[in-house]
Amino acid sequence: MRACRQFAISKVAYGWIARAPPLTLCVQLWSCVHVGSRRIRSASVWLRAALFGGSMHLDVLFATQLVGIMSRLRSRRALTWSTRSGSPAHALHAWLLSWGWTRTSDWKWTHDMTRHSLDLTVAGKPGARQHIVRDAWRVWCLQRHMSSSRRDADLDFFDEHGYFHRIDWEATRKFASSGPEARAISTGACFSPAALGGRVDRVAETCIWPGCEEHGTVDHIAWSCPCRPSSVEIPPKPGEFLPSRFGGVVSNSRVDMVAVQSWLVHEQMTVWLHAHSN
């Protein structure tokens, strides 16, 4: 991981200042890192990128580095706008445009989905600006996840009650890093018996809890099966999809996330034991 970060940063800092690295290269490089860290093959690349990629994914590093450099430059003098291909202004503008930003005037952009704004006509803290660029980039990753055909793609962040701004990325990352089960849950890498049944021979598609013959979907096993163990504390199902499916933390919600996360981990561990005993 650290080697990748150093490699990525040096490439961005020295090679790609005036030209965004091609996205396919970024995605490939990012996938390599995760093959290296024995990732589980079924994880969603976009969920994982949103979760762990903010400070490491080459694609967003390019933009945050550039915004940092521009901000530091701006604290000394006004920036000169340029639409000339190859200029840093053009490179940043092109990057922002492709990730859902709109230019409102020279050196000013707004992000449609998050309503973030980036204004390089005034002096400002580089860190704060890099943060909003990363945040907007995460939205883009989540949208990519949502537009995939995955069973778990139906995120409810952006509807009328959208809670994207309330996602506590730090706490969610902390959960994701707490163990193999949590990592699988938070990146969408777990297979329910229902999903496995279609792919692997001799694996029953039914629920894992003893005495239940229902179709073993993730939602059934975790949140609605009447045969779930009585020896374990099972919290009520959170109303939002991110906490209930991925163990993600949403601030200002009344859900007991510690209980939800430890139940999801227990459930996942049981799913794995069940798969191995088949």
Ligand SMILES: [Zn+2]
């Ligand atoms: Zn059941």
